Amino acid sequence: MTSSRSRRSAPLPRSFYDRPTAVVARALLGCTIARIGGPAGRIVETEAYVAYDPANHAFRGPSARNGSMFGPPGTLYVYRIHQVHCANAVTRPGQAVLLRALEPIGAGLADARGPGRLCRALGLTRSEDGVDLVAGPVRIYPRVGPIGSVVRAPRVGIRRAVDRPLRFAIEGNRYVSSPRPWGRRGAPSP
DNA sequence: CTTCAGATTATCT
DNA sequence: GATAATCTGAAGT
Numbered sequence: 068m069t070s071s072r073s074r075r076s077a078p079l080p081r082s083f084y085d086r087p088t089a090v091v092a093r094a095l096l097g098c099t100i101a102r103i104g105g106p107a108g109r110i111v112e113t114e115a116y117v118a119y120d121p122a123n124h125a126f127r128g129p130s131a132r133n134g135s136m137f138g139p140p141g142t143l144y145v146y147r148i149h150q151v152h153c154a155n156a157v158t159r160p161g162q163a164v165l166l167r168a169l170e171p172i173g174a175g176l177a178d179a180r181g182p183g184r185l186c187r188a189l190g191l192t193r194s195e196d197g198v199d200l201v202a203g204p205v206r207i208y209p210r211v212g213p214i215g216s217v218v219r220a221p222r223v224g225i226r227r228a229v230d231r232p233l234r235f236a237i238e239g240n241r242y243v244s245s246p247r248p249w250g251r252r253g254a255p256s257p
Numbered sequence: 258c259t260t261c262a263g264a265t266t267a268t269c270t
Numbered sequence: 271g272a273t274a275a276t277c278t279g280a281a282g283t
Contacts, residue, residue, distance in 0.1 A: 114264070122264070132279055149265050150276050165264055183265050224264055 075099070078206040084140035088162040089115040092235050095156065095164060096217060097210035099172060102189055106176040108169025110207075112236040112243045114222045116155070116163050121227040125161035135197040136161050143205060145196040151183035154191045156200055156207065167223070167234075170242040181244040215239070218249045 079098065084091055092115035101107035116123040124133045124146065135144045135157065142157040155163035169179035169188065179188040186192070189205065200207050216238040221230055223246065236243045 116264075124264075127280090130280075146264080147278065148263055150278095151265050153264060155264085167264090181265070222264070226263080 075208050078201050081141045081201050084158050088117045088158040091158045092164040097214035099208040102205050107172045108176045111170050111240045112168035114165040115233040122225040141201045143198045152186035153182040154186050168242050168244045220248050
């Protein structure tokens with residue numbers, strides 16, 4: 068029998084997140100993040116925060132702020148900085164992928180270029196810290212079509228490990244946040 | 258208890 | 271490009 072029960076496929080399984088963090092960061096591009104019954108967007112930019120990474124909040128082990136980074140793969144880690152929230156998908160213990168920008172799906176999503184705006188657009192605060200991205204109120208779904216080329220660059224806004232190329236973005240996508248060190252697509256090189 | 262740095266962003270020059 | 275806003279978590283005294 069045909070069914071129109073679900074317009075989206077099943078959420079990404081926990082095993083999706085249980086891989087090296089940079090692999091997950093790359094693989095999340097093109098996937099959809101949605102609140103159940105709420106706004107949704109396509110992930111177009113991420114950053115990996117890995118092991119032995121001094122820019123990682125978990126670099127010095129568990130704390131009151133980063134506790135959810137030590138939960139199961141597929142846990143949401145939300146922290147606050149400078150009066151703004153940022154959201155991450157936990158991969159392996161003490162590692163996570165920062166979600167940096169979304170392309171709107173439908174008309175329900177406000178501007179989500181940049182981690183702070185992304186959280187505001189999805190209504191993510193510390194209340195959502197620790198929720199399960201596989202079965203909780205906010206979930207991530209598999210990519211549907213191709214995403215084209217991926218660009219890599221150093222991460223944004225950090226002061227330690229500034230050169231590691233752990234930022235991933237869909238090349239040429241207009242919803243990727245600034246700065247864009249790879250330049251505009253089609254721009255002449257100096 | 259006090260000090261300080263920070264995975265951002267809006268606004269200014 | 272530079273800086274202020276604004277406040278929390280973490281570390282120091």
